[in-house]
Amino acid sequence: MTTTSTKANGSGNSSMPIQERDRVTVRFAGDSGDGMQLAGNRFADATAIFGNDFSTLPDFPAEIRAPAGSLAGVSSFQISFSKHQIFTPGDEPDTLVAMNPAALKSHLSALTKGGLLVINEDAFTSGNLKKANYPSNPLSDGSLEGYRIIKAPITTAAVAAVDDLGLSNQNAERTKNFFALGLVYWLYDRDLQPTLDWIEERFGRLPNIAEANRRALFAGHSYGETTEIADAHVRVPPAVLTPGEYRTITGNQAMVLGLITAAHLSDLELFYGSYPITPASDILVELAALREFGVRTFQAEDEISAVGTAIGAAYGGGLGVTGTSGPGIALKSEAINLAVMTELPLIVLDVQRSGPSTGMPTKTEQTDLLQVMYGRNGESPLCVLAAKSPGDCFYMVLEAVRLAYQFVTPVVLLSDTYLANTAEPWPVPDITQLDPIDVPYRRLEHVNPEDFEPYKRDPDTLARMFIPPGLPNLQHRIGGLEKSDITGDVAYSPENHQRMTDLRAAKIAGIANFIPELEVDGPESGDLLVLSWGSTYGAVFTAVNDAREAGHEVAHAHLQYLNPFPRNLGDVVSRYKKVLIPEANTGQLRMLVRANFLVDAKGYNEVTGQPLSARLLAEAIGQLAAE
Amino acid sequence: MVLQTPHAPEPVESIIPLASEDLTRKDYASDVDTRWCPGCGDYSILAQMQRGLSNLNVAPEKMVFVSGIGCSSRFPYYMNTYGVHSIHGRAPTIASGLKLARPDLMVFVITGDGDALSIGGNHLLHVLRRNMDVKIFLFNNRIYGLTKGQYSPTSELGKVTKSSPIGTTERPLNPLSVALASEATFVARTFDTDPQHLTATIEQAARHHGAAFVEILQNCNIFNDRAFADYTDRDVRNERLLYLEHGQPMLFGENEDKGLAVSATGLRVVDTDGPDAGLILSHDATRPAPDVHQLLARCQYPEMPVPMGVIRRVNAPTYGDYIDSQIEVAKFKSRNDVAQLLKGRSTWQVE
Structure with a gap:
């Protein structure tokens, strides 16, 4: 106008x-x-x-x-x-x-x-x-x-x-x-x-x-x-924003602040092992300048060492974090699997970029979803989250750390080049209003050795009894070999392997009971649901609103939890005649949604290295709504 | 910021609390049944590790054994300490992260020739270069045992194994040369069939502040039997091994009748009653330059005696010393708190 x-x-x-x-x-x-x-x-x-x-x-x-x-x-x-x-x-x-x-x-x-x-x-x-x-x-x-x-x-x-x-x-x-x-x-x-x-x-x-x-x-x-x-x-006149104190923030900056804040809220010492890789390097660079917060950054000799050191720090009771991009995830896969088998609270940040191989290192894409879900040998479930905006990276880091400790599991947090580099105004959070992050192993410090078994599980969360080394009379060994239920001893029995496979899956699936349900913006049921995840939030939100202005009735839901999904996702997608899933990949979430819920979801997919175009997406939504 | 040199290294006792009572070998033995082949050299190493560590009197719960994959890497299960049996070649990385997060723990790496020098070669270089305060014991049997007999990166050229039926076509690595080239601050060699020497070497490595690297010649009686017998058998040992002692002349032979001297091209053997006896070198493990140490590492049977013992032991700040000192200085200089950090360089108020 x-x-x-x-x-x-x-x-x-x-x-x-x-x-x-x-x-x-x-x-x-x-x-x-x-x-x-x-x-x-x-x-x-x-x-x-x-x-x-x-x-x-x-x-x-x-x-x-x-x-x-x-x-x-x-x-x-x-x-x-x-x-x-x-x-x-x-x-x-x-x-x-x-x-x-x-x-x-x-x-x-x-x-x-x-x-x-x-x-x-x-x-x-x-x-x-x-x-x-x-x-x-x-x-x-x-x-x-x-x-x-x-x-x-x-x-x-x-x-x-x-x-x-x-x-x-x-x-x-x-x-x-x-x-x-x-x-x-x-x-x-x-x-x-x-x-x-x-x-x-x-x-x-x-x-x-x-x-x-x-x-x-x-x-x-x-x-x-x-x-x-x-x-x-x-x-352009000033905008009417929610009153408060604002700063500008990029996704990578928000990751850094999230990690420092998570360490503060959990009273854990932050260890960040990383190997320089575009577009994640800035997280290492900015954390390295924050020694006054007790941050131990470690520029590793390779991606494997970066995750290995983070696993070592997590095992030792620190906040063990590694950050990388898609090619680095590929190299880290075996070690991430060690954290799955040993059930350690490891945080993995994946700032996705264009692939395959070296691809286009400075361009954006959402193409690592299936890699982080399934790119490991064996049945290897872990928790996957995705940030939806630069500022959201901050809150999703806090969530990743909360879940990693509550469930004693590796958590992968997905960002991408677009979120990493994009700046937006951000209301500065009030640190006193953020919930502390519970570290269950602290409650085990005075556990009676008779009651301690490294793979005994909390009945609600199925989290194992994780304690870092150092406490007397609780010495035990963990590792990548299959574990016996409860004792954690090496075990090869068929029944035990089936049971442990089921337990590892059930633990991750059970996280759904501790995360928010999916909220729908727009009609609760009807003709068309647009379902998105990750950094496309802004473009999809804009496109859906444009389509509504053009007279179409469209619902929108956005996923920040990819594994497990919010427990009402199956119900939500079944309430609409059509489901459209826009992604900057060839249909990775669509594949998961179709496989999990047997719905005939359609895709809107661009793999150009650029963020989705809200205008083109609005046209696609309009076309599908009119069909 | 200019790198500040941290305080001089301190003895183990100042960092890691000692046990209140006298500990014995049994305190370090777990109740897990050992699963190595009968006759394996690993049994002796396990026993001497337990004995050597009991001499330190550090409580077992303050120790963590981290291993990779291979026969040797089963080791942590048999120690009554904390332990991680990790993935192939990566034990140095897990040990590094653990030690940085927990300076109050003693961290050991148990590895083999394939684990440390093949799949994990890169990590070995860097954990030594950084002088991480971890103790690395490489069990060298010059063969892949757990996968049933393929050649390893230390197998000699031409060796016939299952994966080299008409002989290998690659030259071996010398673990000590690799460690010295990586600027390791503690480098030693010992072997499975001399329990006394094994115990003493393990103890010295454990007491070192910084990265310690110990090559342990270990016999695999199933796939590479008598790999070192030519010089470690009891009856030839004194003639063919050179037991190094810091500050002592480098003598060997049944009657200590031979010694090592520097020649124009390296080291040479001289008779103690010959004209060059006066040129016999004393061993200086603390010499900052690793030149003579490299020459010793390269002494091979049958041309030269095979050195055993601590080749190199120098004091240097560890990676952890540097990073902890940076944190200490940064905390002292900064008034920054998390709330302030969240605000960044500048903020504005929306009314």
Whole structure:
């Protein structure tokens, strides 16, 4: 919805009136070395402080520095901001900032029809055009007709602005992202102050660089004031959010905070064993800087050692956690199975990425569900959870730790590249309002040795009597060989193996009695249920609402517990004529739902490395609802 | 932040509480029936482990034995301590995590030549490089026993086994060379049929602060009988083994009539009554550079005497010492609490 406001722009000389809009999506695109992620993050901060709801989508190549100007080296950052609550970073951007021809080539097709292009014309040299496979210059050959274009000499103007600071050419040119940022700040009426504060904090010790970035930012802003493009100056009013204290958070940051908080709530010492892997590495990196919380991070020699050390820490009574992505899960499978057999409270974070094999390391996918469910030898049940938003990663870590200790079992928590890197405003939790996490082994400290058997089980949870080493007269041995029921001695009898197989399955299945039932948004029964899990929550929620606005009656339910399922799931899916399961895979949850409940669930599946498109999904929902 | 060097290593007793009463070998023996083949060298190692540890007087509940897969890895079941019989090659990882989480426990790794040097080779390098405070005992029988007789990474070139019916085509690893190349701070060798030496070596390894690596030559009488008999048999032992003692000249022979001296190309044997007797080296296990230690590790029968005992023992902070010291410093310097951490770099208020 667009309404022309009569409010004059008070900040400059432009004669253009300011527009007011509900929601805007901007994408910054440039070379990996152009600082697009930095510019995008600054814009997100300014947007947060302004009071919009927002969601971001960083998208960068796996190569750290692909050749400058090449298509392979394009890095982008999208942010959508709104006066309403939003749940996705937007499908098509309204505005595309293209710092060079390769960025334009890679991202133009995403730009909405009639959208605004902000182009660094300095970068459209014959060499750069060639690198981007442009046979002719799109700025002059008419191919950009239908878009509104701001052609700005971003590089030369930034260099001119910092001319007398005595910077090297290279450093002077590097300020061009701040020029572009200043220009976009003007376009969207953002306050410069948060970014000026950030520059001071970040570059305060390098006064020349700080000053150069400030000047480039102001120069870009002033450039905007002189622009003659119609309807370019836009304001999105602040959103009405639940009152409280907010911060921005990404999924990986929320994982880190969740782990520290879980250690605090359980009074356990956190051990995090990990091997660097995109997109999970940031969790290791951020935890390593938190020694003051007693965190022991361990950068292992490989994925197997990462999980092995976490199992060792868990066995010792610590909070043993390992984090990785799909290829790492494959390597850890045998050790995770040891934790299944020894029934230890191990936490495994899987930040999924595109596969198979190395796949696309920086792109998102939901393709590890079946791997974590079944990718181990033998009958090997464990608990699987999935976060639905960046901030939800925090709460799902707490849940994973709670269940791991209550049931003495490995728990896998699924996130993905999209959640890991996406930022959103997040109400800061009040630590005093969070429930403590119970650690049952503490109650066994004074157990009578006569009453202790390592595989004796709690009748309610079937959790075994797990105690860490160190207590006198309770010495016992555990391991990967099949265990005798109750005593935990090595056992090969057919009856015992059947019984233990059943017990391990029953323990995990029984978790369903200790987790919330699935809630349905929309009609309790009827024609169409859309069932989703993991990071697609935002896109599916948005698409379902769009379909409802288009007149369709649609219910939506979202799973955060994948194993076991909430105990009412079978009942829920049986109450609708049609069930649609959208996933960023070829139908993994659909396979589980069909197999478990014999319902003819349909799939909506995209495996592109990008988050699901809410617009396309809404169309698919509409089609299915109309059938 | 500049790495702070933690305090000097301290003796076992300062970290791990001692038992209140005198312990004996029996206190360390579990009631689980042993299931090794009759005549296996593992029986002797088990008995001497129990004896050697009882000399430390550390309570059995403060000890954890972690093993991988293979004949040797059944070991934890027979110790009246805590134990984990884990997965093939990965015992060093589980032991590392356990020791970091629980500095108050003594952590042992029991492994074999296939477990430690083949499937788990990578972990062995790194647990030693990091100087994790775990004691690693590698039972080397130069064969895969539990899978019934395939060659191992320490089997000699050309060895005929079930999986090499006309002889192996690969050269073996020398476990001591691997340990020294990994900068291990304690490296020793002993063997199953000399109980006294075995006990003493186990005890010294257990008392070491840091990663201890002990190769135990162990006879598999079923699949690789008499693998070491050429130099460990009682009647040839004194002639063909070199019993190392720190600070003592490196002498061997029935009447200690031979010794080791440095030559232009390595070590050489000289007679104690010959002209070069004055060049015989004294063994210095604490020498920081592992050069002579590597030369000793490479001494092989029949050209040279086979060294037994502690080849290397140097003091260095462990991985745990470093990380605990970082935590201590960080806690001292920081006023950060969880509530503050949750707020991050900046927050804003929505009214």
